[in-house]
Amino acid sequence: MSKQTFVKGAAAAAVTALALTACSGGSGDGGGEADDGPITWMAMLHTPVTPDADGPIHTALEEYTGQEFDIQWVPDASKEEKINSALASGELADIVSLTVTDSTTVRQALGAGQFWDVEPFLSEFPNLSKIDPQTIEAAKLDGTLYGVPFQKIKTRYGVVVRQDWLDNLGLEVPHTIEDLEKVAVAFTNDDPDGNGKDDTTGFIDREESFLVGFRSLTGYFGAGDKFSVDDSGQVHAAFTTDEFKDAMEWYRGVYEQGAVNQEFVTVQKTNQQDAIAQGKGGIVVTGLFEAKNYLALAESADPKTPMKWALVNDITYDGQPHRIISDTGGGMGGWLALPKSEVKNEDEVRKVLGFIDKLIDEEPYTLMTNGIEGTHYEEDAEGVVTITDQTAWEQDVQPYSSSRPSEKVKTFKSSTPYVDEANEKMAEQEPDAVVNPTQSLTSETFDRQWSTLEDRAMDAYNRYLTGQIEMADYEAVVEDLRGQGLDDIEQEFTDAYAEVNG
Amino acid sequence: MVGVTSAGDAVSAAAATATATDPRTPTPASASVTAPPAPRKRRSTFWRHRTLYLMAVPGIVYFLIFKYAPMGGLVIAFQDYLPFLGITGSPWVGFDHFVRFFSEDTFYVLLRNTLMISLGMLVFAFPVPIVLALLLNEVRTRWFKRSIQSVVYLPHFLSWVIVVSIFYVLLTTDGGSINNLIVSWGLDPIPFLTDPDWLRPMYIFQEIWKGAGWGTIVYLAAMTAVDMQLYEASELDGAGRLRQAWHITLPAIRPTIIVMFILAIGDFLELGFEHMFLVMNSLNREVADIFDTYVYTAGIENGQLSYAAAVGLFKGLVGLVLVVFANRLAKRFGEEGVY
The missing domain is CATH 3.40.190.10 (Periplasmic binding protein-like II)
Structure with a gap:
């Protein structure tokens, strides 16, 4: 059976569901969530399989960051519909990955102040304060930074x-x-x-x-x-x-x-x-x-x-x-945006930003790139990474890789063919990048x-x-x-x- | 989206309330015959039939919650609705969205596409279940009839995603089986999936494939009610199978056909979003874009929620007018309508 229509079908189902939620909504979500509850995150899924919520990477990330979190995976092919309807109905998560930077709805929502301006907070965090100022500039709308930019290689x-x-x-x-x-x-x-x-x-x-x-x-x-x-x-x-x-x-x-x-x-x-x-x-x-x-x-x-x-x-x-x-908007692959409807006050903003900041550390970066050593990959004395269990890697690790807040933390040498070559060649052509003015x-x-x-x-x-x-x-x-x-x-x-x- | 379902709901709600009230209809009549003073009697009939009313409650609640309450959202068709301002905070713009819709070229394209396919559905797809039911009715071997019935029902339970995917695999010119066959005969491959001329036949064929078997249920049920004596009598008069079908079976199920027809008319603009969305692509959009898909593209993909709601509301109103009109027409010709 072809998968061709599956995603469209999912979108269709989402619309039907939306017909109900969008209309009957409006009563607002009562019940203020406890401050120390898990962080929710709406993230894009580029792989056919949704990773297990209790999977090894998820657990390891929670352990490292000391923060429970839940990811709501949005299939990448239907992201526009899903994000648009989520924005319309206000059914958002604490962190929303906005990867379609020129979408009308996203721009309107950002411009309308539905999300926190995170710039004043960035300096408080070790990794976030080090984001390339050029990337920050590219990520601003009207001079305001409505989310932590996804840091990507400019020309992939x-x-x-x-x-x-x-x-x-x-x-x-x-x-x-x-x-x-x-x-x-x-x-x-x-x-x-x-x-x-x-x-x-x-x-x-x-x-x-x-x-x-x-x-x-x-x-x-x-x-x-x-x-x-x-x-x-x-x-x-x-x-x-x-x-x-x-x-x-x-x-x-x-x-x-x-x-x-x-x-x-x-x-x-x-x-x-x-x-x-x-x-x-x-x-x-x-x-x-x-x-x-x-x-x-x-x-x-x-x-x-x-x-x-x-x-x-x-x-x-x-x-x-x-x-x-540049396929990543000049190294800016979208925003990790914090909606004001979910993240209610500045303390919560700090909590969520702290979580994102920790994800940029080397350990979680490795987890989201290669997986767990011994389970998904081996690293030899020269630091060459070999994915040992491709199936497990695809199932457990790959879905997370596109949600890394930064893809430039570290470049691993790899024994997998074409990985090193691709990394080199992508870096090599960065000076020739054409960026949307x-x-x-x-x-x-x-x-x-x-x-x-x-x-x-x-x-x-x-x-x-x-x-x-x-x-x-x-x-x-x-x-x-x-x-x-x-x-x-x-x-x-x-x-x-x-x-x-x- | 608000507009997508709401108006169709109005129609189906009307139909449902009609059916819900059906059991009641005979009672006021009989009550009024036995005792003229109405007010007191009415209460007592209500009490007498309390179990029936009780049974109707879940249905009524369902329609109130899922069909009527969401209609309130239609007010955004008269606003410049912004999600973060909400219905209470968004500015009112009156009929602006309707004016824009009727003055844009897309309106005529959408209307044409919707009407063409709806007409095609009425002409080609509507009669198929009737014919199929007549054929099934003639099958006398019980087990054979049963198994054929099950087989033709089956596609109804497949979702459109599956149906369209199956057709995709069969029809694509990049290695689809049908096109491989065509090419092996030395002919040019036919771009069923992308050629605008093929969209309507393909769409209607898929609708028939999926729905025809299921559609026979109603007709087969109606046929069981036909008096067997009529067939016996006609047999004595020397009528063959064909004659019997034409002069006995068909007239007997005529009221059913008419009710089904009225319902089909009510759904005239209500082609359904999912199927068309799945078969539509850049190349056949000019004939494939219908009100439902346009509401989706404009509303969900491009974020013009109010505009999309206005389009959906328009479509629903037309559907309502059509069903009322068809019902009147049926009554004028001495048939029973749906309400």
């Missing part, structure tokens, strides 16, 4: 290519867009897995192509991270720029040669992973750290899989210098309209790519969006940008 994305397929066909690792296309087409037509069947393609993309995979590709063509500023100081939405459209034309050409999975618009993240593990395609635009996960997934199905990956972090286009769009600027229209506009642009992109409409139609949609608020957004950001940058 790249292109991963099946090295074994390249070898089979006698091809070189691609370093330019032109070569990337050639490889993609060869993967489609030349039977790279040598099974005699025409069952492979180049790129394996998914439904969110416009927001993740393809967006990263547009960076090579010169497009901005959601927005860009031209020489005259005018702010433009990236999807309206020529660079973006160049990338669209190129990608459509690749698609038309069959070198992108043809029904990617129906493919969810887990389907994408399955397809890659099953060797249906050989190129993925994704976080470089994913290569090890693909390999693990393929090995779980076939321990003798020939799968090998080339991690590419230096694709260039048309002689331009390499640039890479409007991230900490405010535009009222953006907060209200962006989600809707982006949805429509995304539909138009998908339809263009699959050949339903032509570039002129895409441009017509963009023109239409201009009248519906896009012009206002660009103008408001331009003004705000001028104010900040003199």
